[in-house]
Amino acid sequence: MFLSEGLSINKAGHLLVENCDTVELAEKFGTPLYVMSENTIRKNCRLFSKSMKQNYKNSLVIFASKALNCLEICRIVNDEGLGLDVVSGGELYTAKKAGFPMDRVFFHGNNKTSDELKMALESKVGRIIVDNVFELDELDELAGKMGVKADIMFRIKPGVDAHTHDFVKTGQIDSKFGFALENGEAFEAVKYTTKLKNVNLTGLHCHIGSQIFDDEPFIAAAEVMLKLYVKIKKELNITLSDLNLGGGFGIKYIESDDPMAYDKFMNTVSNVIHDFCSVNSIDVPRILIEPGRAIVGEAGTTLYTVGAIKEIENIRNYVFVNGGMGDNPRYALYNADYSAIIANKADATADYTATIAGKCCESGDLIQEDTKIAKPEKGDILAVLSTGAYNYSMSSNYNRIPRPAMVMVNEDKARVVIKRETYDDIIKNDI
Ligand code: LLP
Secondary structure, eight states: OOOOTTEEEOTTSOEEETTEEHHHHHHHHOSSEEEEEHHHHHHHHHHHHHHHHHHOSSEEEEEETTSSOOHHHHHHHHHTTOEEEEOSHHHHHHHHHTTOOGGGEEEOOSSOOHHHHHHHHHHTOSEEEEOSHHHHHHHHHHHHHHTOOEEEEEEEEOOOOOOSOGGGBOSSSSSSSSEESTTSHHHHHHHHHTTOSSEEEEEEEOOOBSSBOOSHHHHHHHHHHHHHHHHHHHHHOOOOOEEEOOOOBOOOSSTTOOOOOHHHHHHHHHHHHHHHHHHTTOOOOEEEEOOSHHHHSTTEEEEEEEEEEEEETTTEEEEEESOOTTTOOHHHHHOOOOOEEEGGGTTSOOOEEEEEEOSSSOTTOEEEEEEEESOOOTTOEEEEESOSSSSGGGOOOGGGOOOOEEEEEETTEEEEEEOOOOHHHHTTTOO
């Protein structure tokens, strides 16, 4: 059976996150509960940073905080020396409150509001990744008024198919993100920028999609982007110093998922980039990558308490948990795969076919259909694995259900990093 990074089973047959017994965590902190393994997060940060350093003279790993953003995550990622990708005023605000160095913040988004652009300039974020020409003009004007020069990058659609779910594919021309390459829009925008006084274009960015398992689309995207660097150098005599290849590195949700070894991947892409630059006589730019899921995904486990069980003969067995699409909307949205395990009998044979359903008034409120777990009983603790990315960050209060707490585990210690919402939190903005 597959257990994500940092998980194991003790002699009592209980699931452990690092050295913390999840059954005890559930008892102490209540359920539903997001449990994060700090050492797994740190290990992943180091794996990416180390392999980037080994492969490039100049590089930076940026954590895509849309995967999981809260004060403590910002602190940990900062401590590990990574940059931070933010896509909204809210994510930027959290980073500021966590004391994240603003020069390592990369501000993304396809429709940043004027207030967000102002906030980014006032905060002096390292780079604003400009998505379109409307934003470029507005930013130039705003920066002019504020008497500052904004360091920017352009989001480019490299026209590469990332072999992933349609909803999380972003690199093709029919995407809402970025400047298109095929029709010359990207090149024209670079040219146009030379006329603007208050922005400084440092490089280009692309992100081709998420939960990608093979290196081919990344290599194709890197080559396509570098071809544009060569054209920009030849025709405009501009040397761009940064190249951001985005995130999208796949992780393991179920046994059959086979993500690439990130360090091997880094090496392959680096060889392609170095060869390309040398053949085309351009300098190797600073290479940036933006993993989100691969840093926090497998580090997260969600604990629920099993409630009623409805066995509908010849149809399916519903196993109800005290959470659902409010804390994890990914099955409802993408039919996302997950592995589940009964935490208080983690060593029992998983021979029961369960459809794990939440408590929302919505038939689609499922965590997984027809998945194998040990025979469940009311009161069991059900753990859903690899929930560290895009669970808390995509959670909602649908049906006015308060969001779970999050605890950070470090070896045999666990600390609350996000408090459980209360009913008073639910009505706090009601008048
Ligand atoms: N950089 C940019 C510009 C992005 O848009 C994203 C993700 C990332 C980096 C990080 O991608 P990652 O390494 O995490 O795959 N909600 C979906 C995923 C949406 C991803 C959006 N952008 C899900 O739950 O699968």
